[in-house]
Amino acid sequence: MEYAVLGWPPDGPKLRLDYRQFSYAGKFVMSNTGKAVAREDQELLGALAFNEDRTDETTLWLRYVTVRGDRRGEGIGASLVSFVTEVAHERGYETVKIAVNNPFAYEAVWKAGFGYTGEQTGIAELVCAHPGTRTQARYQDGLDVYRAREGLSAEERSFLARKAAAQPPK
Template sequence: MEFELLGWPADGPTLRLDHERFAYAGKFVMSSTGKAVVRDDGEVVAAVAFNADRTDAAVCWLRYVTVRRDSRASGIGPRLCAYVRDRALEREFDRLKIAVNNPYAYEALHRAGFGFTGEETGIAELVLTHPLPATPDERYRDGLELFRARDLTEEERSFVATRLERGRPEPSVAERS
């Protein structure tokens, strides 16, 4: 697996992804966000788009994370987010944020060293940040409780219940990418 930063927002990188194999594929043709990918044998298997916050230039927002359908649940998504996180921290950014709308992404980002801030966006996404907020274990459970109160599939409901019992995962990709 090869991790590659295609460019920062100012570079205007674009990326064409197959909409049948990648969620959010149309978001990657926009040139207003930076892009990073994971390639396996030269083929893109995951991508992330990111940009600086409009009101705080020290904050980098991860906007869209997508993993090719046949590569999901392999840990590539959190590793890619950790890769971009490390590159952004090497630049002018001192914090990263991402808003997630499902418990699977929530769990994956915790494994990448992010933590729930206690904030939600206006479209019911939970905001996570790196570095971790105060009381990350308590906040982790708070976010899962918010998901549990939603209309979830039986699989999602079971996933959330298991994670509530187990507690916050140790960041498995926090220091490597």
């Protein structure tokens, strides 16, 4: 697997993704965000858009992460998040943040080294940060937020039930 940053904000490149294969495809045609990709044998498998925090130049926000539909669940998203986070820290960003809206994304960013901050955005996303607090209690706190939500899919409910009292992923 090859990971690459294609450009940094505000002059990030536009990236055209097939909306049938990638969630959030339309978000990658904006030019004011940085972009990174995951490729295998020249084939695009994942993409990530990011930008600097508007009020804190030491913080980078990961905005959109998408993995091709037929390759989800293989750890590509978590690896891409980890790669961009490492590069961001090398560029001098002290903190990298991401807001996630479902328990699967929460699990993926935890695997990438993020911890739940205890904060939520106005659109029901949990804010996770790197570096961040990574205890079992904090991990379960984030899962509890999802458990309290209405309208979860059967797959989400099953996932959350399996994770009850579980240790955080490494």
